[in-house]
Amino acid sequence: MWLYSLLTTAPRFCWPMIRLGVAGREHVPARGPVIVATNHSSFIDPWLVACLFPLQPVHFLVTAKWYERSDFWRWFFDGQYCIPAALEDPVETIGRSVELLRGRAVLGIFPEGRISKDGSIQRGRVGIGWAAALTGVPVVPAALHGSHAVLPRDHRWPRPGRIELRIGPPRVFSAHPDLSPDPGAVRDFVGDVMEDLCRLSGQSARIDAVRPRVAVDLGPSLAGWLERRGAGADGAGPSAQ
Numbered sequence: 647m648w649l650y651s652l653l654t655t656a657p658r659f660c661w662p663m664i665r666l667g668v669a670g671r672e673h674v675p676a677r678g679p680v681i682v683a684t685n686h687s688s689f690i691d692p693w694l695v696a697c698l699f700p701l702q703p704v705h706f707l708v709t710a711k712w713y714e715r716s717d718f719w720r721w722f723f724d725g726q727y728c729i730p731a732a733l734e735d736p737v738e739t740i741g742r743s744v745e746l747l748r749g750r751a752v753l754g755i756f757p758e759g760r761i762s763k764d765g766s767i768q769r770g771r772v773g774i775g776w777a778a779a780l781t782g783v784p785v786v787p788a789a790l791h792g793s794h795a796v797l798p799r800d801h802r803w804p805r806p807g808r809i810e811l812r813i814g815p816p817r818v819f820s821a822h823p824d825l826s827p828d829p830g831a832v833r834d835f836v837g838d839v840m841e842d843l844c845r846l847s848g849q850s851a852r853i854d855a856v857r858p859r860v861a862v863d864l865g866p867s868l869a870g871w872l873e874r875r876g877a878g879a880d881g882a883g884p885s886a887q
Contacts, residue, residue, distance in 0.1 A: 663806045664796055670813030674698050678752040679783040683774055685843045686756035687765045687794035694811060695788055699752050706754040707731040737864060740776050741871040747781040757840060765794030767849050770840040772858050775832035782823040784816035785839055789846035812846040829861040
């Protein structure tokens with residue numbers, strides 16, 4: 647859509663106000679299916695990450711609270727291929743993510759679930775691990791450093807500054823989709839992804855604080871949800887744009 651194209655090219659025209667540097671681009675595949683895991687400390691984060699995929703749109707998760715705020719916000723987020731995520735219903739959110747990935751999409755996920763108030767990485771949620779396990783697609787850690795200083799959560803307008811997007815080698819939960827993964831292994835996988843983000847963003851001191859604590863078994867609920875949608879063990883789900 648034209649709105650997505652406009653917003654993802656906007657960072658190029660903000661130079662020299664916002665100077666974006668990218669390190670590790672060789673770890674980014676040209677196309678999906680792939681999950682891009684990013685720390686979240688500014689409203690501009692999605693568009694910075696989307697610049698890595700000029701050939702295919704990046705589908706980001708957005709909280710349902712923002713998506714349902716008004717007709718304008720629905721139009722705005724639909725125009726950017728976003729997926730409304732209900733924090734109180736992770737099964738539907740993960741299920742829709744799995745459908746997109748089976749359609750060879752690029753899925754952008756902020757494992758923290760919301761924007762950090764002070765720029766420090768927060769504890770990760772296990773949803774990204776379940777999506778990775780059920781599809782077998784790689785998870786590319788892409789850490790943003792400096793976006794909070796340019797546009798903090800409580801500011802409306804960006805300030806001049808440099809933002810670095812540091813990309814690490816992809817992690818794969820399993821070479822093939824694991825339809826009944828061990829919940830503890832899913833939790834540990836997410837912990838490793840969060841550790842990557844901490845190291846890449848220069849926040850290694852927070853590694854112990856960002857690992858998920860609880861191993862939740864969402865396997866049976868996800869299998870049932872996908873089966874009802876007609877995208878069970880071998881279902882492809884809807885095609886990604």
